[in-house]
Every structure is written in structure tokens, then in C-alpha cells.
Amino acid sequence: MTNRVRLAIVDDDPDYSAYLRAMLSTRGYDVTAYSTGRAFIDGLDRTPPDVVLLDVQMPGMDGLSTLRATRRAAPDLPVIMLSGQQVPATIVDAVRAGAVDYVVKSDALDASDESALGTVIRSALEQRPATMSGRSSEDRSGFHWGESPSMQAVEMMVERVADSDVPVLITGESGVGKEVVARELHRRSPRHAKTFVKVNCAALPSELLESELFGHERGAFTGAHAVRIGKFEFAHEGTLMLDEIGEMPQGLQAKLLHVLQDNTFTKLGSNRVLSVDVRIVAATNRSMVELVQSGRFREDLYYRLQVIEMHVPPLRERPSEILPLVDYFADKYAARYDRRMPRPSAAMRDALLAYRWPGNIRELENVVKRYVILQDADLVIGELQASDRGRPLSPGAPDRTPSPPETPALPGEPGNGHGEPDLTISLPTLAREASLVAERVAIQQALSVFRWNRRKAARQLGVSYKTLLNKMKECGITNVQDTAPDEP
Numbered sequence: 001m002t003n004r005v006r007l008a009i010v011d012d013d014p015d016y017s018a019y020l021r022a023m024l025s026t027r028g029y030d031v032t033a034y035s036t037g038r039a040f041i042d043g044l045d046r047t048p049p050d051v052v053l054l055d056v057q058m059p060g061m062d063g064l065s066t067l068r069a070t071r072r073a074a075p076d077l078p079v080i081m082l083s084g085q086q087v088p089a090t091i092v093d094a095v096r097a098g099a100v101d102y103v104v105k106s107d108a109l110d111a112s113d114e115s116a117l118g119t120v121i122r123s124a125l126e127q128r129p130a131t132m133s134g135r136s137s138e139d140r141s142g143f144h145w146g147e148s149p150s151m152q153a154v155e156m157m158v159e160r161v162a163d164s165d166v167p168v169l170i171t172g173e174s175g176v177g178k179e180v181v182a183r184e185l186h187r188r189s190p191r192h193a194k195t196f197v198k199v200n201c202a203a204l205p206s207e208l209l210e211s212e213l214f215g216h217e218r219g220a221f222t223g224a225h226a227v228r229i230g231k232f233e234f235a236h237e238g239t240l241m242l243d244e245i246g247e248m249p250q251g252l253q254a255k256l257l258h259v260l261q262d263n264t265f266t267k268l269g270s271n272r273v274l275s276v277d278v279r280i281v282a283a284t285n286r287s288m289v290e291l292v293q294s295g296r297f298r299e300d301l302y303y304r305l306q307v308i309e310m311h312v313p314p315l316r317e318r319p320s321e322i323l324p325l326v327d328y329f330a331d332k333y334a335a336r337y338d339r340r341m342p343r344p345s346a347a348m349r350d351a352l353l354a355y356r357w358p359g360n361i362r363e364l365e366n367v368v369k370r371y372v373i374l375q376d377a378d379l380v381i382g383e384l385q386a387s388d389r390g391r392p393l394s395p396g397a398p399d400r401t402p403s404p405p406e407t408p409a410l411p412g413e414p415g416n417g418h419g420e421p422d423l424t425i426s427l428p429t430l431a432r433e434a435s436l437v438a439e440r441v442a443i444q445q446a447l448s449v450f451r452w453n454r455r456k457a458a459r460q461l462g463v464s465y466k467t468l469l470n471k472m473k474e475c476g477i478t479n480v481q482d483t484a485p486d487e488p
Contacts, residue, residue, distance in 0.1 A: 004030040005125065008049035010040045010066060011082060012058045016105065020053065027118065028459055037066030044073055051124045052079045054099075056090050064094055071098045078124035095195055095234045100124050104226055123198075148318035154181060154310055161308050162188035167260065169245075169305045170283040172312035175362030178283040179241065181312060185281055186239040194238035197231045202247035210252055211268055220269025232265060232276050239279045245305065246286035246297060257301045280305065315357040315364065322352055325361065329368035339372050348377040355384045366462075373460060374445045386438040440475040443468070447477070 007029045011017040014035065021031045032047055034040040038061050040052075052070065056063035067079055081094045081102040095102065101120050146152075161168065162185050170178045179198065186196045204212055207221065215230030231240060242248070248256070259265050260280065264273050282305045291297035315322065326344060334341035344352065348371075357363055371380050446457040458468040472478070 004028055005051070006030045006032070006047070006049040007121070008040060008047075008052045009033045010037060010052060010058075010063075011055040012036065013055070024121075029121075037061035037063070037069070040066060041069050041073065044070070048074065049077070051121055052077060053082055053103075053121075054079050055082045055105075056094060057083075064090070064097065067094055067097050067099060080120055080124055092229055092233060092236075095229070096236060096238075098195065100195075102229070146318055146321035146324075148313075148320055150313040150318060151321070154312060157308070157310050158185055158188065161185070163190060165279050166307040167280045167282065167305050168308045168310060169288070170281065170310050170312060171288070172283075172285065173314045173360055174285045175360035176312040176314055177361050178285075178312055179243065181310065182239070182241045182281040182283060186279075189239065189279070191238050191279060195235055196239045196241070197235040198241040198243060199231050200243045202244035206249040206251060209249070210255070213252070214255070214265050214267055216268035217270045220267070224269070228267075230265075230267065232259065232278055233274065235278045236276050237278075239281060242280065242282045244284060245282040246284040246288060246291050248297075250296070250298070253298045253301050257298065257304060260301075260304045315360045319353060322357075322364065323349060325364055326352060326368055329365050330372060333369050333372040337373060339375070341372060342375070344371070344380075345377050348381055351381045351384045355388060370442070374442075374449060376445055379441055379445055382441060383438045436475055439471060440477060443471060443475060443477055 005028075007024055009017050009020050009024075009031060011020075011033070012035050017033045017035070021033050024031050032043075032049065034043065037054075037058060040054075041061075054063050054066055054070075058066070061069075063081060067081070070077060070079055075098075078100045079098065081099045082105050083090065083094075083102050101124060103117055103120055158181065168182075168185060170181055172178050182198075183196060186192060199209075199212060201209060211220075211224075211228060211230070213230050213232055215228045215233055216224050218224060218227050242256075255265065259276070259278075263277065264275050266273055288297060288302055288306070292299050292302050326349075330341050330343075333339070352364075352367075359366075367380060367383070370383075371377070442461065443457070446460050447454070450456040450460065454468055454472075455465050458465045461468065463471070
């Protein structure tokens with residue numbers, strides 16, 4: 001079993017398909033190319049991909065027909081459409097039929113095009129269905145909630161409002177699962193057969209965010225070489241999630257308010273009014289009341305969005321869900337990376353339960369992923385304890401941090417060599433030193449697993465090759481044998 005993400009390219013242009021396959025393969029993807037839609041559908045059961053790149057215009061079974069067949073055979077498989085510059089209407093039809101995004105094909109892809117394609121693929125991978133609790137494996141037929149009273153209250157609210165079209169505002173810390181709640185609202189709604197589209201309002205500057213939301217005409221601004229279909233148009237008859245809504249620039253807030261009031265908008269560079277039917281689900285980790293009071297968010301827009309408000313509690317307030325989530329993520333990544341999955345030891349379970357999880361479920365998932373890959377419970381325990389030692393307690397919170405294990409001192413690190421820091425130095429310095437210890441252990445483990453292939457270790461650790469080399473230098477890690485090449 002491969003531990004790489006599997007991509008399928010369906011395109012009748014052999015030169016473009018070969019280029020994409022070579023480019024994506026060098027980026028760590030396992031790529032299979034098909035020249036016809038029929039060949040792809042016939043092979044779907046034998047080699048199911050994680051993401052599909054599908055050309056719109058193909059002879060015989062064209063892109064739209066292939067997309068519809070894919071949706072019937074694998075409803076949750078993310079499909080990205082590859083289009084020419086002159087078929088925006090066809091792309092809209094494709095997205096309404098279930099495609100998650102599109103990429104405009106150009107005669108020669110440059111670095112920015114390749115980067116954009118990589119971003120779209122990563123976004124598609126993130127949009128695959130997920131659960132918020134480990135009570136089942138990857139069961140696509142239903143959604144499973146945690147057992148805590150607070151999460152049961154969220155589920156009850158989702159059930160009560162899913163069949164309406166009123167806007168919903170989802171609040172909660174980063175990583176608690178706000179997007180998962182938004183997707184469940186969509187899944188249980190009458191719009192479930194249409195498109196769910198997510199836009200991160202904090203990820204783009206104002207002018208690019210406006211184009212992302214509403215689209216633009218060719219020549220609307222410098223660099224607008226083709227017509228772009230905005231996410232509102234994509235999400236017609238479906239659901240549009242506006243993540244990090246509190247970060248939306250004020251100029252765009254007025255335009256969004258107009259869309260919510262009249263269900264109409266205009267693209268950049270156009271005078272033509274377009275009508276849309278979209279349900280809005282907004283999400284934020286900020287206090288919207290404080291943003292309104294400080295003048296950074298329009299009060300009228302806030303009340304438009306906050307018809308129904310749901311709060312997703314942080315993981316530390318629902319500790320009964322931690323171990324079920326650990327089991328769920330362990331099963332998920334053991335299958336993905338073809339690893340034997342030993343269950344966490346009692347000491348590791350205690351450390352997981354004692355940790356305060358500032359990054360919530362997202363952080364827990366990453367910790368379990370490292371555990372599955374490196375198979376080292378002591379490493380996980382050390383990371384959690386080092387993170388807790390470097391983080392101040394919330395006011396009035398009891399200190400539940402387990403006693404730290406003995407750890408070697410870094411070169412030049414103050415301390416006695418037994419993990420006991422010099423208490424005359426500042427807390428930020430202590431935190432940095434603890435972080436370096438944890439990073440050094442993680443890097444050494446990854447390098448050992450991949451026999452000092454630094455490129456593979458970097459990919460596994462989720463950092464660039466250059467970042468890993470800098471981290472190795474910072475932590476004083478050198479390869480005493482230095483014989484293994486850093487092949488891709």
C-alpha cells in the first residue's frame with residue numbers, strides 16, 4: 001500500500017497530461033493518467049484516487065458526463081475541473097454538478113500556475129468528509145458527534161436549522177471543527193446534492209478576496225487574463241462557508257451585505273447583475289461583539305449573519321472525546337501509511353488527557369499522525385510535556401502537567417542535563433529551549449526512520465527541505481555517516 005496521496009488525471013491531451021504527471025510526481029503524489037473518461041470510470045474501483053483532475057472538453061465521454069458518472073460511483077471523491085479559458089459557463093455547470101474547484105489550462109504553466117494548482121489540490125484534500133468523533137471508522141453514510149453534553153447541544157441545533165435557509169454563524173477556537181459542523185449543516189439540508197464551497201476570508205488580500213468571492217471579467221485588473229467564476233456563482237443552490245469572517249475587509253463587508261439582502265452581485269469589471277441562491281454559513285474564532293464595538297465589523301452585517309449562532313466548545317472542555325478521537329485518527333492514518341498500530345500505553349493516555357490542547361482537534365490529529373508514523377509513545381509524551389511547560393496556565397486552572405522526563409541538554413542550553421532548567425532565565429527562553437528539545441527528538445526520529453534521507457524526512461515532518469536543514473543546524477544535528485543521498 002502506498003503512503004502517498006493518489007491523483008488521477010483525466011485528459012485527452014497527451015502532452016499536457018504528461019507534463020502534469022511529471023510535475024505532480026516530483027511533488028510526492030502518486031499519479032495515474034487516463035486519456036478518456038470511460039477508461040477512468042472503468043478503473044475507478046481498481047485504483048481509487050484521493051483527488052481527480054478532470055478535463056472539461058474531451059471527445060466521446062466529455063468532462064461533465066465523466067463527472068456525473070464519478071459522483072454516482074464515488075460521491076465523496078473530490079474532482080477538480082481542468083478548463084480552457086473560453087468555457088466559464090461549462091465550468092459553472094461542472095461545479096454545480098459536484099466539482100470542488102477548477103483550474104484554467106494555459107499553454108505553458110509557470111511557477112505561479114504550479115503553485116496555484118498545488119493549492120487547489122491541497123484544498124480538495126481538506127474538503128474530503130471527516131468526522132468529529134472516533135466512534136466509528138470512516139463511515140461516509142452518517143455523521144457522528146461526541147458524547148459530551150455541549151456537543152450534543154450543537155448536534156441538536158444543527159438538526160433543527162439544517163432544513164432552513166437562514167444564515168448561521170459558527171464560533172469557536174481554531175481547530176475545534178467549525179468546518180465539520182458547516183459541512184454537516186449542508187449534508188442534512190435540502191441543498192445536500194449541490195455544492196459546498198469554502199472561502200477563507202483571512203487567506204487573501206482585499207482585492208483578491210473580492211475576485212475569489214464574486215469573480216472578475218477579463219482585463220478587470222492587472223493580471224486578470226481570463227474570466228473567473230467567483231465562489232458565489234459556484235455555490236448557486238448550495239452552501240457557501242465564509243471562514244474567518246471577522247477578518248473580512250470592511251469594503252467587502254458592504255458588498256456581502258448587499259448580496260445577503262438582494263441575492264444579487266456584479267463581477268469585478270462588469271455591469272451585469274447576477275442573481276444567486278446561496279445559503280451562507282460564517283465561522284470565526286474571534287469575538288464578533290468586540291469587532292463590532294471597535295468598528296472593525298459592520299453591525300448590520302453581523303446581525304444578518306447571526307440569525308442562528310452555534311458555539312463549538314474547545315477540546316479541553318470535552319475530555320471524554322479525546323481517547324475516542326485518538327482511536328479514530330490512529331485507525332485512519334495506520335491505514336493510510338500502512339503501519340501496524342499499537343494502542344497508546346497507559347502513560348501516553350494519561351499525557352493525552354492531561355494536555356490542554358490549545359490547537360484542539362487539529363492539534364490532536366497531528367500528534368496522532370506523528371505517533372502512527374514514528375511509533376514512539378515516549379516521543380509523544382515528551383512533546384506534550386515540553387509544550388505544557390512552555391505555556392502559561394489559564395487563570396485559576398489547576399496544573400495537571402505530568403512530571404517531565406529526563407532530557408539531554410542542547411549544546412549551550414542552560415540546565416543540569418536532567419531536564420531541570422535554570423530558573424534564573426525568562427519563561428520565553430525556557431519555552432524556546434523546550435521547543436528545541438522536542439524538535440530535535442522529532443527530527444532525529446524521522447531521519448532514523450528514513451535512513452537520513454532528508455527530503456523524505458522533511459515531507460513526513462510537514463516542512464520544506466530547506467527548513468529541515470536549518471532546523472538540523474539549529475538543533476546541532478549532523479549526519480555522522482552522511483552516505484544516504486537525498487533523492488526525491
